[in-house]
Amino acid sequence: MKLLTGNDLKSGLVTWWTGKDWSINIEDAVDVGEEGEAILAAEQEAQRVNSAYIIDGDEDAGTPRPGHIKDRVRALGPTVRPDLTLKPNDASAIDKVV
Amino acid sequence: MYKYDQYDQSIVDARVAEFRDQVERRLAGEITEDQFKPLRLQNGLYLQLHAYMLRVAIPYGTLNSEQMKMLAHIARKYDRDYGHFTTRQNIQYNWIQLDQTPDLLADLASVEMHAIQTSGNCIRNISSDQYAGAAADEVTDPRPWAELLRQWSTFHPEFAHLPRKFKFAVIASEEDRAAMRLHDIGIQLVRNDAGELGARFFVGGGMGRTPMIGPMVRDFVAADDLVSYAEACLRVYNRYGRRDNKYKARIKILVHELGKDEYTRQVEEEFKHIKTLNLDPPKAELERITTFFQDPDYDKSASDDLDLSDPDFAIWVDQNVKTHKQSGYAIANISLKPIGGIPGDATSAQIDVMADLAKEYSFDELRVTHAQNIVLPHVKKSDLYTLWQKLDEAGLATPNLDLISDMIACPGLDYCSLANARSIPVAQKIAQRFSDVGKQKELGELKLKISGCINACGHHHAGHIGILGVDRKGVENYQLSLGGSGAEDVSLAKITGPGFDEDGIVDAVEKATNVYLKEREGDERFVDTYRRVGMAPFKEALYD
Numbered sequence: 001m002k003l004l005t006g007n008d009l010k011s012g013l014v015t016w017w018t019g020k021d022w023s024i025n026i027e028d029a030v031d032v033g034e035e036g037e038a039i040l041a042a043e044q045e046a047q048r049v050n051s052a053y054i055i056d057g058d059e060d061a062g063t064p065r066p067g068h069i070k071d072r073v074r075a076l077g078p079t080v081r082p083d084l085t086l087k088p089n090d091a092s093a094i095d096k097v098v
Numbered sequence: 099m100y101k102y103d104q105y106d107q108s109i110v111d112a113r114v115a116e117f118r119d120q121v122e123r124r125l126a127g128e129i130t131e132d133q134f135k136p137l138r139l140q141n142g143l144y145l146q147l148h149a150y151m152l153r154v155a156i157p158y159g160t161l162n163s164e165q166m167k168m169l170a171h172i173a174r175k176y177d178r179d180y181g182h183f184t185t186r187q188n189i190q191y192n193w194i195q196l197d198q199t200p201d202l203l204a205d206l207a208s209v210e211m212h213a214i215q216t217s218g219n220c221i222r223n224i225s226s227d228q229y230a231g232a233a234a235d236e237v238t239d240p241r242p243w244a245e246l247l248r249q250w251s252t253f254h255p256e257f258a259h260l261p262r263k264f265k266f267a268v269i270a271s272e273e274d275r276a277a278m279r280l281h282d283i284g285i286q287l288v289r290n291d292a293g294e295l296g297a298r299f300f301v302g303g304g305m306g307r308t309p310m311i312g313p314m315v316r317d318f319v320a321a322d323d324l325v326s327y328a329e330a331c332l333r334v335y336n337r338y339g340r341r342d343n344k345y346k347a348r349i350k351i352l353v354h355e356l357g358k359d360e361y362t363r364q365v366e367e368e369f370k371h372i373k374t375l376n377l378d379p380p381k382a383e384l385e386r387i388t389t390f391f392q393d394p395d396y397d398k399s400a401s402d403d404l405d406l407s408d409p410d411f412a413i414w415v416d417q418n419v420k421t422h423k424q425s426g427y428a429i430a431n432i433s434l435k436p437i438g439g440i441p442g443d444a445t446s447a448q449i450d451v452m453a454d455l456a457k458e459y460s461f462d463e464l465r466v467t468h469a470q471n472i473v474l475p476h477v478k479k480s481d482l483y484t485l486w487q488k489l490d491e492a493g494l495a496t497p498n499l500d501l502i503s504d505m506i507a508c509p510g511l512d513y514c515s516l517a518n519a520r521s522i523p524v525a526q527k528i529a530q531r532f533s534d535v536g537k538q539k540e541l542g543e544l545k546l547k548i549s550g551c552i553n554a555c556g557h558h559h560a561g562h563i564g565i566l567g568v569d570r571k572g573v574e575n576y577q578l579s580l581g582g583s584g585a586e587d588v589s590l591a592k593i594t595g596p597g598f599d600e601d602g603i604v605d606a607v608e609k610a611t612n613v614y615l616k617e618r619e620g621d622e623r624f625v626d627t628y629r630r631v632g633m634a635p636f637k638e639a640l641y642d
């Protein structure tokens with residue numbers, strides 16, 4: 001699957017394209033398929049998100065999973081600060097990144 | 099400590115106002131990211147892996163308690179309650195919001211701080227010896243010179259768009275505590291046979307993907323000519339440094355390709371020309387600056403006696419306390435490397451504690467070191483025990499300065515968008531493996547440095563043991579190297595062979611230390627033994 005990601009202009013937080021908007025939760029991300037470049041161009045125009053790019057991913061138990069570790073770290077948060085990740089109470093979340 | 103005059107303050111205030119306007123226009127969609135990016139970078143604002151990251155300049159690593167308190171306030175108000183002290187003696191915050199940045203910069207400006215010269219192809223924040231003004235071995239205090247260079251370089255129109263970033267270090271002792279030879283320009287203040295002050299100039303050092311040790315281009319530049327000579331070095335670089343290839347754009351490549359002699363010839367020619375232009379800063383300005391760096395009001399009758407009956411205190415003193423030039427006083431190092439912690443990180447509460455302790459026990463002064471620790475430079479020996487107790491209460495009394503767990507580690511893939519692999523978890527695992535202080539002390543001085551990519555912010559080339567994170571088909575892998583040093587015995591580490599996975603690299607470090615323990619003679623440090631016996635026994639232990 002193809003995922004579209006970037007960083008929110010105002011907060012800088014990692015965001016994922018949900019089909020009609022952006023979300024900080026990768027669970028909300030959709031497969032952009034062949035549409036990625038067109039959405040990217042439109043969104044660049046809208047200027048809500050910075051440095052957006054398309055990545056490869058697959059699905060893991062119904063949740064999109066980025067193919068590269070860098071994007072998996074982006075999707076969760078710093079692995080060395082579980083308290084600052086998006087899943088502070090899920091002890092297994094970091095193992096899934098690595 | 100230096101105090102801003104009205105010029106310093108007005109240019110910093112004007113910059114905040116200008117950036118406020120730029121941020122508003124960006125948020126309103128009036129300028130694109132391509133237009134905005136160079137503007138935010140000129141104000142230290144990067145876009146990193148998880149959010150915006152702001153790097154705040156700490157000129158030559160020196161700050162007072164009020165400024166340190168402000169760093170804590172910023173961590174609390176604008177970030178997630180902590181900051182990360184860097185190998186450039188700066189601090190960075192990992193979770194900054196763009197719309198709040200102008201207010202943050204205004205807060206910084208209220209205590210004579212800013213984030214200028216922490217990004218972009220300009221002369222970056224000047225670094226120096228963290229013991230400046232306190233060290234027994236310095237020929238003079240290097241900070242007035244570092245400050246003069248700061249003023250000269252800030253918004254220098256000719257050097258605002260260099261081929262690449264440019265880093266200075268200024269020291270004034272034979273012992274190099276600032277990795278001076280691994281800077282674009284390293285300046286060592288010295289006295290000649292006649293007792294006159296001048297400087298050795300080393301040009302073209304650096305780490306990154308092509309590490310080089312800066313050769314000496316002049317063994318004595320008269321003190322009055324120091325800025326003009328630096329200007330000449332920069333001018334030749336600005337003229338001929340490569341702008342077509344980012345990876346060949348640093349001055350080290352120019353010096354290497356021209357050869358030291360030809361580069362020096364051109365600098366000398368340029369220097370002669372500059373001298374005809376009367377560009378030297380007025381002597382009165384250096385004198386004005388120097389008045390801010392007078393010795394504090396030491397108690398000359400302070401005693402050198404120290405009660406070491408508390409064994410934990412004795413260990414801390416032995417490891418973290420260094421000789422001061424004034425009898426009755428000491429230099430206290432605060433390690434930001436607790437076992438299992440994140441090297442260089444401190445919470446806002448810890449930053450506050452260090453600020454308060456500096457005010458109470460160190461004439462209101464603190465220093466940040468390139469090894470990501472904090473120094474209280476002027477502590478009365480009779481205050482050391484109380485100071486240590488208060489540090490201990492705040493989790494700041496780890497007695498490991500220069501030991502294996504006092505690692506330099508860059509943010510790596512946990513925070514940095516350029517990273518190939520995570521550095522911090524490796525640092526944590528190694529620290530845990532060697533958590534016993536006795537074991538660490540048995541190994542003695544051992545500088546271990548970890549970078550998450552070839553950019554080498556974690557100084558791995560200069561580690562007695564260096565670790566570089568690489569990306570092997572999407573999997574983190576770690577290369578081990580041995581024999582580097584950023585000190586006066588400067589050398590570049592050599593790769594041992596194929597890399598290791600995350601657990602494998604921890605084992606590899608332990609194996610390397612075992613070879614050292616077996617092979618060492620007398621009071622050799624790890625790096626001394628490596629230099630004597632060479633790579634072979636280490637390779638054998640690592641790969642056979």
Ligand code: SF4
Pocket residue numbers: 508509510511514515516517518549550551552553554555556
């Ligand atoms: S060395 Fe690489 S990973 Fe580490 S901070 Fe520098 S750029 Fe980032």
